[in-house]
Amino acid sequence: MTTGISRDFKKEAESTLKDQFKKIIAFSHKLHQHPETGFQEHQAVRWLADELKTIPGVRIEVGLGKLPTALKAEAGTGELVLSICAEYDALPGIGHACGHNIIASAALGAFTALAPLADLLDIKVRLLGTPAEENGGGKVLMLEQGDFDGTHAAMMIHPGDVDEFEMLPYACSGYRVAFHGRSAHASAHPWDGVNALDAMTVALTAIGLSRQQLEPGQQIHGCIDSAGTAPNVIPELATGQWMVRAHDVDSLARVNAVLHRCLEAGALAAGARLEIEQDGPTYADFRTNKEMANVFARNSSAVGRPMAPASRRGGSTDMANVSHYFPTIHPMISLGAGCPPIHNIEFAAAAASAAGDKAIWDGALAMAWSCIDLAMPSDTRDRLLAQNK
Structure with missing residues (x-):
């Protein structure tokens, strides 16, 4: 040198x-x-x-x-x-x-x-x-x-x-989420449907309530991509994207579990099927x-x-x-x-x-x-x- x-x-x-x-x-x-x-x-x-x-x-x-x-x-x-x-x-x-x-x-x-x-x-x-x-x-x-x-x-x-x-x-993970229900006429036969939008609504409510108990540095945020096509049709599909963040990967794993529980609660309440796919690698x-x-x-x-x-x-x-x-x-x-x-x-x-x-x-x-x-x-x-x- x-x-x-x-x-x-x-x-x-x-x-x-x-x-x-x-x-x-x-x-x-x-x-x-x-x-x-x-x-x-x-x-x-x-x-x-x-x-x-x-x-x-x-x-x-x-x-x-x-x-x-x-x-x-x-x-x-x-x-x-x-x-x-x-x-x-x-x-x-x-x-x-x-x-x-x-x-x-x-x-x-x-x-x-x-x-x-x-x-x-x-x-x-x-x-x-x-x-x-x-x-x-x-x-x-x-x-x-x-x-x-x-x-x-x-x-x-x-x-x-x-x-x-x-x-x-923050450490971060992203997910694509879909609730699968069954369509039906919202007036004539609503009891024949499984409302995917209801599942999404319950999940959103659960996520909102869960924020009070999140640890310092943990975050959950997301958006809805689709949730039905017409007001007189029971929505058979509701989709969205969610992200969780935390100070480190260990804390991230814990807040991930919170998100998944909230999404599962929505599916259970509405009788819908939940599909979760991780969107890209964990940061x-x-x-x-x-x-x-x-x-x-x-x-x-x-x-x-x-x-x-x-x-x-x-x-x-x-x-x-x-x-x-x-x-x-x-x-x-x-x-x-x-x-x-x-x-x-x-x-x-x-x-x-x-x-x-x-x-x-x-x-x-x-x-x-x-x-x-x-x-x-x-x-x-x-x-x-x-x-x-």
Whole structure:
């Protein structure tokens, strides 16, 4: 390794990022203008691969295992493997209202800045394109099929309304629910029917009442997709989607049991048949690597964006599952004063604004500089290497 005494790696990384930044912003805006939902990110992954092909010496694989919209790119052959995650799926109906165009572009920027330095730093820098964070747990599937194998440290940034060097998400599971009854004329022969809407109504009531006894940090929320077709027909089908969240996976298992009891109560009361299907993998609680988080916080401050500890718990992410296997960080980067909350149309607009572009620069540079610090000979590097042997 060439030491930092003779070379200023951070300055070189910043210079490379500056040279390529217009292209990176153009990539972000293109993603924003053409949103694709989970597992359908075919344009996004192709455009990301096209950008990576312009970087000399990068090894690129598009389509990993059973995931055609997953991607792996690597530069360098060093012992320390640093994985930077890119998300690029959008939300149905409201596009990039979670700012994944920013996440993907910051990851691309950090990788672009680090790739020419990888062998000098004795690292292998890896960019992982991870599909379907919103609705399918792409990272969980990638963990299962070995795409993260060899990682010593993983990171990504996420836009929001705060500048914080960590995220406190909930563990989470989602379910699709259907009550199956029997239709009948609601006036002439109602006694011949089994009312699926009644089953849903009882379940909703039970869930509402159960909230008084939920443990701190437990949540249940959902929506009804369908519940009948005409007022004079006994509904034979009622469907909905439910999510449960908790501080950790053990608490999540307990609140899962509450939800299932409430749904079963509705079916029992109405004489309907209940069908429950888990919708995607379970998302775990997040285990932030404090040493890495402190490194990122120092570098973000040096970039001009001071960071604070997490101020509140909220949301869920499949990056949390990665943190159970490898040292991981997930800093949050604000889109500025007056930033709307994520997952609404106003935030989607902000994700392609000047503040969104600034978040890409700051996030990419802070991640690149943090990777350089992790690569330097130190106890931190030694600890990261030792954790994955």
